[in-house]
Amino acid sequence: MRRREFITLLGGAAATWPLAARAQKPERVRLIGVLMGFEQSDPDARYWLSAFQGSLANLGWTEGNNLRIELRWATSDTDRHRVLAKELVDLRPDAILSQTTPVTSALVHETRNIPIVFVSVADPIASGFAASLAHPGGNVTGFGLFESSMGGKWMELLKEIAPRTTSVSLLFNPATAVPLKIFMPSIQAAASSFSMQANSAPVDGKDEIEGVVAAQARNPGGGLIVMPDAFTTANRELIVTLTAHYSVPTIYNASFFVKSGGLVALGSDFVEQFHQAAGYIDRILKGEKPADLPVQQTTKVELSINLKTAKALSLTVPLSLLGRADKVIE
Template sequence: MTMRRRGFLRALAGGVLLLPLVGRAQQAKRKPKLGVLIGFAEDDPRTKRSVAAFLKGLADLGWVLDRDLTINFRYGAADADRNRSLAKELVALNPDVILVNSTSATAAVQRERSTIPVVFATVSDPMGSGFVASLARPGGNITGFINVEGSIGGKWLELLKEVVPRTRRAVLIFDPATATYFDYYWKPFEVAARAAGVSPLLLTVGNPAEIELAFATRDRDDGIVAMSDPFLTVNRTLINEKALQFRVPVVSGASRSGSLISYAPDTEDIFRRTATYVDKILHGASPADLPVQLPIKFELSINLKAAKALGLTVPPTLLAQADEVME
């Protein structure tokens, strides 16, 4: 064998040995893909703040957008049918992780029956909705952060009664298409209402006309509680307008909604915390082993302008507890 042929064979053998190493190096450099389905409208200021909080959480963990990972955003705008269509789109992109916001959007992603890891933010009743086997051990490919515990339904009623002592009937409104979990809040709401001598009523709304009718048919001693519900959150401006038009006090389950009283978890804090689970999964953790997390920060917002328009006086003790007072 000539020296030139031996050199060629050594070079060929070295190249063959290097191929797996080069392949692994190229694979290691592949940027992870993240799919995001937000259940609310893209142009909603609350949505923008929540998304910014999530991106800030990723940045704090060392992830630089476009350099370290790519993100495909979709926005469902509180439309259950749109959520299903967008969930199908995202799953088809085969991202490494899907971040999803709202119960309706999470259900849409789950319906695709993929094995892609999913992290949810601000979901109500994940066990009752069938997303996880338990809070401590989710057991599947889905985990995340609860919007709020069902017991807050009783707290909403107590706040209504505290600000409007004359309340004799309390109406819990929701959209059955986006708040399939309504019973999660209704039961504690009903118990608290009866304990306070208030008649609890449950009312469904699904479009602006039904929202107006809900207010137009109320009496002087009625109050409305707007459940934590994407449809109601998207239509919060209309709800507040009708509250003043028909002089009906409203307690909202959406943070800083502009209603007479708003009491809810800090949504931006929840989105910031979801980044930690996305980071863990991208580093190899399994959603099945990541316990579902509860909210740790709540916000009480009081609208004194609305109170004045309704002829109400907010107790000083309640004002002292508020995180935000709108004057």
């Protein structure tokens, strides 16, 4: 090859080097913050988180490749929520996944800029997270856990499975629970239609739970509704044990209570919400704004029944109710 041809060839190859270098440049790693409202040891919460990570992987976001996740577990301690929320926000992630109303509230207090996608939030409008379902309008969007009418459905279902119930206490911790006012209109309407009474039973600590359950046990028609609450969820084993010990018919807001021995539950599919949240995170990482992603209310509700617990309470579960159940534990 002549010298001039070699130099020309070499110059042409060199011109392509920047293009090749750019083509081989590794993809930017995105940072996702995750703030869970449950204990790190909670097997259900870890399963939901795994579902979220799996959905992200299916959408092309894998840890160690183009994604890094900073995970924090907040439990039901509201002071801890604020500390961890600030810790995550200070990392300046590309987006944050938030679980439960108190956790989301703590994050919203810390940032109005970083995109937040929530799950397990009962009423995002009343909580001030979004201007409307169709147009959230800020940096927060996600997936609502319950509609306000769910309160009446809990009352109706408890009456159906335990017909002698005439008085119901609503167990919750004011510091961590979904605002009771969201559900009260439908609860009071159902109570009136079934000639029942419904009373709030706030507790500030786990040592107060037994007093509420015992009080309902002294009432021949006493029953209990365990309201949506990070505190009651964290103490579900204790609550289920106490309601069994005192033989108090109780309805819960999630199937994992029934798996632990609770009588009956009507609530959202948590796994589905985490799958959906991964979809919103993916869209945000690709350039969409939370303000343009509508808040979605849950469409899949699960009815779970524990027949062993029903038998221990001397309750006969109607066949019509069994036919509607999504999960039956025998």
